Amino acid sequence: MSEKRIKVLHLIKSLGRGGAEKLIPETALIHDQRKFEFHCLYFYFQKNNIIDELEAAGITVHLIPSSNLGLFLQVQKVRKFIKENGFDIIHAHLPWAGILARFVGGKFPIPIVYTEHNTWERYNKVSYWGNRITFKQQDVAVAVSNEVALSMQLNSFFDPYQRGGRLKIKVVQNGVNTEEFRKETEDRRQMLRLRSAQATEDGRGMSDASTSCLPDRQALSMTVALNIPEGVAVIGKVAVFRSQKRLWLWVEVALRILEKQPEVHFLLVGDGDWRGRIEKQINESGKAQNFHLVGVQKHVIPYLSRMDIYLSSSEFEGLPIAMLEAMSCEVPVVATRAGGIGEVIQHGVQGFLTEVENWEALESYCIQLLEDRELHKKMALAARERVIEKFSMKRMVGELEVIYREVLEGL
Template identity: 65%
Template sequence: MNKEVKAVQGKDHGKKIKVLHLIKSLGRGGAEKLIPETALVHDQEKFEFYCLYFYHQENNIVGELQRAGIHVELIPSGNLSLFFQVSKVRKFIQTHEIDILHAHLPWAGIMARSVGNKIKIPIVYTEHNTWERYNKLSYWGNRISFKKQDVAIAVSNEVALSMRLNSIWDPYRRGERMQLKVIQNGVNTEMFVRMPDVRCAMPELAIPKEAKVIGIVAVFRDQKRLWLWVEVALKVLERCPEAHFMLVGDGEWRGKIEDQIKKSGKSGNFHLVGVQKNVIPYLSMMDIYLSTSEFEGLPIAMLEAMSCEVPVVATSAGGIGEVIQQGVQGYLSAIDEWNKLSDYCCDLILNPELHDNMRKAARERVIDQFSMKRMVRELEGVYGEVVG
């Protein structure tokens, strides 16, 4: 436990530090999933967690937050009306005697800084993506208000660089004491462990026992470029016709992806299994984790796959290049050279010894550098610092 946290608790005779997570929605993205997953690893005798969100989706993770012991509340709002809710957020903070406000992603970050204009509360902001990828309204709202917080956390070095470059011309004003820290995402390596004989337990998928499975867990949105993912898969089938492909998730691109697969005539080799609350059995069926993303922060699903002994073949988008060492835990291509990924997949499929070495190295890499315990320890250090 960080010494600052201990000091603060000593002053209050063991009173828990109350942290309020603020986020626009609770869909199944990486930023959202980190809230309950970190809470489970935090010392809950010393911390108490709350979460406010504003946009309700059907496939949400509210239940997962509640099972992690987080108090969850919805304040219904759209983007344009979000800032009419500042007084409600302020009242929630005062009613529940919140000690730290921890915001995620631009809209919640702007909201948190607006709340901080009226009441004195430490503000922590986590940035999960590079600024260049946001729309103009999110970008400028984030930039203009950015330094009105105590600590900004970047989930990767590339995200940190983006934050520095985009705020370099904005002068600090008196009383603004923001720090920038890199805390890379982590995964619970005790939970994400490869399960044996999963295919036998899911005969409905009709994946042959000996077939190699290439997969991904993702929200089906533009940045993932899943139409290119399917193109890579079809190229793999030219050399490795027994391969199968699994897409776990859903989103706006699903219909187009289904049409693309149907037109290819290879529907029998593809399995779109939808959103899954427990992805471990599906990761355990995969032999390769394939990503064709145009941009990323540091994808949680990829780290979870690696923890389940799945080597990675991916574009070097965002923090992916900070995790994967070329030829050790997998293979990387430049973002615009995604067509190389099919050959990398085939090399792994056709060389069992190479694949075995990489799958072991993938899990070792996560345990050594990207564990949830490490991430939570660093977060608790930040919490102790801002409260202290």
């Protein structure tokens, strides 16, 4: 008799293309789905979502429409939904879903795992206090970095580590699929085309993990449309355009670099509330021809592969997935020491770090990498080696599966 699969319900407010959201399908592809069955319940519909990626990863997606505060009116619906579907574990992501999960589990015996993707000080007052007051009403709180774990410890209501308490805090650092995220070269593109053609002839499809390396027509045409001269250095970033990323400072650093290296181009992949202001800043600089804002992209590997430096000016972070993906594609990093970034990048090995308030120093480090090609090559290889060794998706998923089994066994 085959073993009954463990049914895990991922609970999240929305399914945009943020790092927390993208981890759900990416981890599902690595999990042993002979032993685990994954569903995802979300509440706020967005046009640019990742539903197709969830479904391609074998996850069944459900929607209960709701606003932020309206989530508290959905407790009974969610509780009924869980009972009817016989879920074994709730895995909630980000504060609003975490608060909801704790209300649902208050009168319903189901283990709750919650992943915290950021430090608490950065949340608005409503989500901060809702998270803090309910925090102990769950089984495991997963921190994506040591700094996030420290934030939990310092901000939790009463002592989260009290002996005999229900809550356990564990650090599971984010990971990336290093087989999928590899620097794209013409030889690698040709190999993937041949593999895809052979799989089609044999009547079988390539795995999602393999085919996702193949850029779709939109990504290819966008890459061509960038019109960046061959051999010109590119500094880039993949991000949601929100205030924590401080992209106005990113542009300011770029403009300072252009004063010394006028041939460099700058590439931003993503979108968000700050896009209009960033475009205005770029246009007013008179250097718009050196900047490329390509919007949200489903396939980011072609863009990461074109970058020579991954530049981050963030004020705060959890542990950014996009940065790990860039490193896996052999892109060295120049960044502020925000959140978990300092836990990944060893200064002078895989890139360079500055303190958050000392963002101006990002310029000189970028210039150093642009001018010293041997150093750049050394750091590029070290970046990928670092991810393979310490931040692989396989390692991350293995640690999550241990947590799932432990909560079912009562820890």
